[in-house]
Structures are given as structure tokens and as C-alpha cells.
Amino acid sequence: MKETCLVHTKVFQSALRGKKLKATPGRLAILDIFAHCNKPLSIKELKKMAGSAGPDIATLYRNAESLTAEGMLVKVNLGEKNSAYELASRKHHHHLICKTCGQVADVTISASPGLNQQALKAAKDFAAVSGHSLEFFGFCKKCVKK
Amino acid sequence: MKETCLVHTKVFQSALRGKKLKATPGRLAILDIFAHCNKPLSIKELKKMAGSAGPDIATLYRNAESLTAEGMLVKVNLGEKNSAYELASRKHHHHLICKTCGQVADVTISASPGLNQQALKAAKDFAAVSGHSLEFFGFCKKCVKK
DNA sequence: GCTTATTTGCAAATAATTCGCATTTAGTAT
DNA sequence: ATACTAAATGCGAATTATTTGCAAATAAGC
Structure with a gap:
């Protein structure tokens, strides 16, 4: 093992x-x-x-x-x-993924907690928003050199 | 047809x-x-x-x-x-998905455009953030009655 | 209309995920 | 520690999702 x-x-x-x-x-x-x-x-x-x-x-x-x-x-x-x-025990965070090599970095978004309420307010057919998935896509420094 | x-x-x-x-x-x-x-x-x-x-x-x-x-x-x-x-021709928006029935509602988040810069600032190994995926999960009014 | 690079349908190949079931095992009570 | 029971495991087979090869069809340009 x-x-x-x-x-x-x-x-x-x-x-x-x-x-x-x-x-x-x-x-x-x-x-x-x-x-x-x-x-x-x-x-x-x-x-x-x-x-x-x-x-x-x-x-x-x-x-x-x-x-x-x-x-x-x-x-x-x-x-x-x-x-x-x-x-799940890690603190709430999001990810930034390199579209070329797939490398993943953690990112923390300060506004993140407030987004759920904003979404709920915008959708009249919904009664509750329990969470979200927020992932960013871009290019890491290594891959952008091309 | x-x-x-x-x-x-x-x-x-x-x-x-x-x-x-x-x-x-x-x-x-x-x-x-x-x-x-x-x-x-x-x-x-x-x-x-x-x-x-x-x-x-x-x-x-x-x-x-x-x-x-x-x-x-x-x-x-x-x-x-x-x-x-x-x-893609539709204006930038996100989704709120009912975890029970799968119904999808469009939601617009005002802070959304600024998120990319925030993510870039938070990830030192990255050179650019080109987009993001932001989806919310929750319960629609129909499904919450249970 | 003729030519050519793209696109299409079809069937078969991969890849991803789930299921059935007999066997094993963690947690609990004896 | 032993026995019991529901839950978990491995293995193979079944699904489901996606991709690919290739010959035939066809959109766009001449």
C-alpha cells in the first residue's frame, strides 16, 4: 500500500x-x-x-x-x-484552468458568497439557490509563450 | 423536415x-x-x-x-x-439549474464581467483569463414543495 | 455543369459510467 | 472474541457517451 x-x-x-x-x-x-x-x-x-x-x-x-x-x-x-x-473540507474556492495544458490553479473570489442571492433574485421560478460552480478558463504563463 | x-x-x-x-x-x-x-x-x-x-x-x-x-x-x-x-449570439448570461427536475433558468449577474480580472489577479502562474463558466444550483418553486 | 475539399451517414471502435451478483468485511451486539 | 447484518468490494458484463474510418454525397467556386 x-x-x-x-x-x-x-x-x-x-x-x-x-x-x-x-x-x-x-x-x-x-x-x-x-x-x-x-x-x-x-x-x-x-x-x-x-x-x-x-x-x-x-x-x-x-x-x-x-x-x-x-x-x-x-x-x-x-x-x-x-x-x-x-x-470538501477545503475553504470555498474556484479554479482557473489553462486551456492549453490543463493546469489548474485555485482562485478565491471575494464576491462569490453574494452571487447566490443575486441569482435567486434574477430567477422568479426558483425558490432557493444552494450553491454554484464557477470556473475560469485562460492561459498559464508557460503556455502563453507561443 | x-x-x-x-x-x-x-x-x-x-x-x-x-x-x-x-x-x-x-x-x-x-x-x-x-x-x-x-x-x-x-x-x-x-x-x-x-x-x-x-x-x-x-x-x-x-x-x-x-x-x-x-x-x-x-x-x-x-x-x-x-x-x-x-x-453564442445571445448576450452573456449564466444558468440556475434545479437539482430535482433539471429545469434551467437564465440568470444575469451584474458583477460577472469583473470576475475574470479578479481571477487573474489571484493566480500568479497565469497570463490571461479568457472566460468563465458560472452555473448555479438550487430548487425551483415546483420542486421545493416536497 | 465540373471540380474539389468538406461534410455526411453508417457501422465499428473507444471511452466513460453503471449494474448484477457472489463474496468479503466494518460496525455492532452478543 | 464471536456471531450477525447491512454495507462495501471486485469482477465482468451492460449501458451510455463520444469518436473514428471510409465511401458516397454535396456545397462553394470556377
Whole structure:
């Protein structure tokens, strides 16, 4: 198995038990990967990082979904066909994605919290706005030199 | 064939010729559908609306891509596995999607234009921000009554 | 009308995601 | 610690989404 961090593992175990989820190797593997990698990862990338001894890809799909349902992961939309995830425990932020190389940077937008109310006000058929997805696209300094 | 609008068709034909795209039935079918339906549509939905006499699904994929590359369509991310498109000629706006029934409402965010600069300032490795995707999630009035 | 580069339909190939089911296992009660 | 039960896992097969190859059709320009 990969070099998992015991401290993280303990924390994740309690967190999982606090929800209605069992602390299984499949879930701990996912959470451990994210604890060491602060960027959105697709299922395929998770599979690669977990290695051949890691959970089956079907298990990764199922756990990404259950962890998201319980609020431990958030689904991130990077404009790719396959969706990515990251740890929900991180503070609210958005992403800036390089259209050439795919590099992802975190960005914090000060106005972000107020956007939901603004959206609700603008849509008369809606009763509530619970969240948003805000992703930026552009070019990183490396790729713009072309 | 569906009741296409001659006026629209003329406009789209010129628009296509203005780009480097031929005004083919496949492309006109897509543009005509969007001219009558102001909401994001997936390829599957386009196929259904085009009907059995409409373009093959492979053609829809190829044309959605070429029209997007030429700036006549924009790809919209509604949090679904399959991506959707809408006419680029419409003024800049965002979407609010009901998490229960999938209904989509357009919303305009006043601060929206300034967000790109804010993102660029926050990401030191990036040289330019060319656009963003901002989608809201919530519950429509019909679905919240449960 | 003739020519040519594009586009199209169709079928087959990939890729992404989900499902069924027998087996294993985490959490709990004994 | 042992037994029990619902939940989780692996594996393969089934779906679903998207892309590709290629021969036939056709839009645009001459």
C-alpha cells in the first residue's frame, strides 16, 4: 500500500463514522490521495494514483459518489467530459484552468458568497439557490509563450 | 423536415459563410433548433428534436464542435455527464439549474464581467483569463414543495 | 455543369459510467 | 472474541457517451 499518513487516516475514519459511511479501505484510499494532492482529480486519475493494489474503478465511482453525497467531496467541473472531485473540507474556492495544458490553479473570489442571492433574485421560478460552480478558463504563463 | 424559419435560415447561411464553414443541412438544422429553443441542449436532445430525418448523431457531434470552434455555439456545463450547447449570439448570461427536475433558468449577474480580472489577479502562474463558466444550483418553486 | 475539399451517414471502435451478483468485511451486539 | 447484518468490494458484463474510418454525397467556386 502507498505511504498513507496515520494522522490523516485517523481523522478520516472518525469523519466517515460521523456520517453514515463505513471507514473502508476504498474510502480511506480516496481521502488519503486527496490529503496529499490539493487539486481536483478525475476517477481515472484517482485510479492511477491508487495504483494496481488500489480499489477497483467501480469502487472508486461508487465511493466518489457516496463521499460527495455525504459532503466530504465536491464534484468539480473543469470543462472536461469526465468529472473531477476534491476534498470538501477545503475553504470555498474556484479554479482557473489553462486551456492549453490543463493546469489548474485555485482562485478565491471575494464576491462569490453574494452571487447566490443575486441569482435567486434574477430567477422568479426558483425558490432557493444552494450553491454554484464557477470556473475560469485562460492561459498559464508557460503556455502563453507561443 | 421540421418547420424551419426561412428568415433564420438566411441569417445562419450568411453567418456560416462568414466563418470558414459550409452552410450544410446538418449545421442549419442545429442552428434552427436553437433559434426556436432558448435553452442549453445536449447532443441527445438535439438528436431528438431534429427527429429521425435529422442529421446523424455523429454529424451532430462534429457540427456542435465545429460551430463551437467558430464561436457560433458555446458549450455549457450543467453538471450532467453529457455536455450541452447553446447559441453564442445571445448576450452573456449564466444558468440556475434545479437539482430535482433539471429545469434551467437564465440568470444575469451584474458583477460577472469583473470576475475574470479578479481571477487573474489571484493566480500568479497565469497570463490571461479568457472566460468563465458560472452555473448555479438550487430548487425551483415546483420542486421545493416536497 | 465540373471540380474539389468538406461534410455526411453508417457501422465499428473507444471511452466513460453503471449494474448484477457472489463474496468479503466494518460496525455492532452478543 | 464471536456471531450477525447491512454495507462495501471486485469482477465482468451492460449501458451510455463520444469518436473514428471510409465511401458516397454535396456545397462553394470556377
